[in-house]
Amino acid sequence: MKINIKEILGEQDEKPVSGGEETEVIQEKTEAPEEEDSREEKAPEVILQEERETPEEAPEAVGEEEETEEPTEPEEEPGQEEPEAEHEPVSQGEVAENTGQTSEEEPEIEAEQEPEIKAEQEPEIEAEQEPESETGRETEGEPAAEKADKGVDGKQLLKKYGWHGGIAASFAILLFSVFAYTNLVPREVHATINGEETTVMSKAYTIEGFLENENIEYCDEDYISKTPETFIYDGISFDLRHATDYTVTADGKTTEHKTLKRTVGDALAEEGIQVGERDIVTPSLDSKMGDNVNIVVQRVTVREEVKEETVAFKTLEKDDSSLDEGTSKVITEGKDGTDKVTYEVTYIDGVEASRKEVSRETVTAAVDKVVANGTRITFNGTSYSRKLVVKAYAYTGGGRTAMGTRARVGEIAVDPSVIPLGSTVYIEGVGARRAEDTGGNIKGNTIDIYMNTESQCRSWGVRYVTVYIK
Structure with missing residues (x-):
């Protein structure tokens, strides 16, 4: 229900309202048509209360308001209703509360909002009076819930907070949609892990969550084409290459490393390990x-070294027929x-691995030792130069x-390259013979002994004999 503020304030200044008259006004208000009950759903009315402790402030506030308001309507009797005012039913509890106040307290009267021009000015009056009025009411024991209801305009509350609620609801719907999409709808993920392409339907939020769900480990040294915090959307693709573990043994120490390089040379260069031209790298x-x-x-190093070496003399041997067989003589x-x-x-790593002769210069030449070995043979008091074991035919x-002499007993056929023609030989079991003839089948250590008859030849056959040669 709305009451004209000026009328209420004017009546308080000129003519106080008694308890009986207030009762009549309230009773008339309760007789309002029931059709106004539907208006209870409207925004709460703004109730202004003038405190007894500061009665002088009300006229000043009214005076300031009257400067901008239209001319004041004629005063009406306390029980008379304004024709333009719309009243709401008042409960019996409110009547009892209002009628039960002592003469020291002024009754609280609901005020009617003025036209739009006054509505713009009323908040200023309320803002100035509200702290004192609330303080006064609290000291008088008025309930806090009632004070809160009286200080709020429902329309202003709707205008001030209604759109906030809409935004909050929209944001909540958006969050729910995102939550439902990210948690309930699997998305297609194209991942290339160490060169192997794979497609997985995943509900993970991020690439990091995807790798965790798929039990794929990674570390800071690994390569990921997108950051682990990247949000996963349908159709996303990324590459992951794991850094390989390896060890390097060089310069007397072994170290462990990780790398994304493809070759051994690139991995060593990444770690600043230099390799010389001669160095051996495995692999x-x-x-x-x-x-x-x-x-x-x-590490391979090559050095040139020069040194003097002793050259040992050589021993040379030669046959000497002037010496008996089994004897020797140093000639030089x-x-x-x-x-x-x-x-x-x-x-290699400081240890000599090989030595190659580059050049040699003779400082002092070596002198070879010469030894003569005797070949002279003595048989039955006769000296021979050598002896042979030969195959003897007849x-x-x-x-x-071959020497032009007549074939006879006492001459033999020989291979001239083994036994020179004209040589005198001694054949064990036969006696002395002279090499005068040759033959087509007589080659190497082979001789052919001449005999008088064929029967003697058949009787001799083929034998191995020792021959001494002068």
Whole structure:
């Protein structure tokens, strides 16, 4: 229900309202048509109360309001209703509360909102009076809930907070939609792990969550084409390459590393490990990296060394027919020489691995030792130069020998390259013979002994005999 503020304030200044008259006004209000009950759903009315402790402020506030308001309507009797005012039913509890106040307290009267021009000014009056009025009411024991209801305009509350509620509801719907999408709807993820492409339907929020769900481990040294915090959307694709673990043994120490490089050479360069031209790297620099590769770098150095070496003399032997068989004689004594030799020495990790002669210069030449070995043989008091074991045949028939002599007993056919023609030989079991003839089948250590008859030849056959040669 709305009451004209000016009328209420004017009546308080000129004519106080008694308890009986207030009762009549309230009773008339309760007789309002029931059709106004539907208006209870409207926003709460703004109730202004003038405190007894500061009665002088009300006229000033009214005075300020009257400067901007239209001319004041004629005063009406306390029980008379304004024709334009719309009244709401008042409960019996409110009547009892209003009628039960003492003469020291002024009754609270609901005020009617003025037209729009006054409505714009009323908040200023309320803002100035509200602190004192609330303080006064609290001291008088008025309930806090009632004071809150009286200080709020429902329309202003709707205008001030209604759109906030709409935004909050929209935001809640959006959050629910996002939550439902991210938790209930699986999304297609294209992941390339160490070169192997795979497609997975996942409900994970981020790439990090996807990798965790798929039990795929990764570390800071690994390569991920998108950050782990990247939100997963349908159709997202990313690459993951795990860094490989490897060890390097070089310069006397072994270290562990991780790398994304593809070859051994690139991995070593990444760690700042330099490899010389002669250094040995196992596996080779162009080998592909793999898990737990052990790389060994052997430092190779090559140095040139020059040193003098002793050259030992050689011993030379020769046959000497003037010496009996089994005896020898030193003809020349041997003497060591000296050479200056230049070597190219290769060291691997400080240890000599090979030595190569580059040049040699003779400082003092060596002298070879010469030894003569006796070949002279003495048989039955006769000296022979040598002896041989030969295969002996027998032949007959006469004719001329290779030396032009007549074939006879006492001459033999020989291989001139083994027994020279004209040589005198002694055949064990036969006696002395002279080499005068040759034959087509007589080759090497073979002889053919001449006999008088064929029966003697058949009786001899083939035998191995020792021959002494002068």
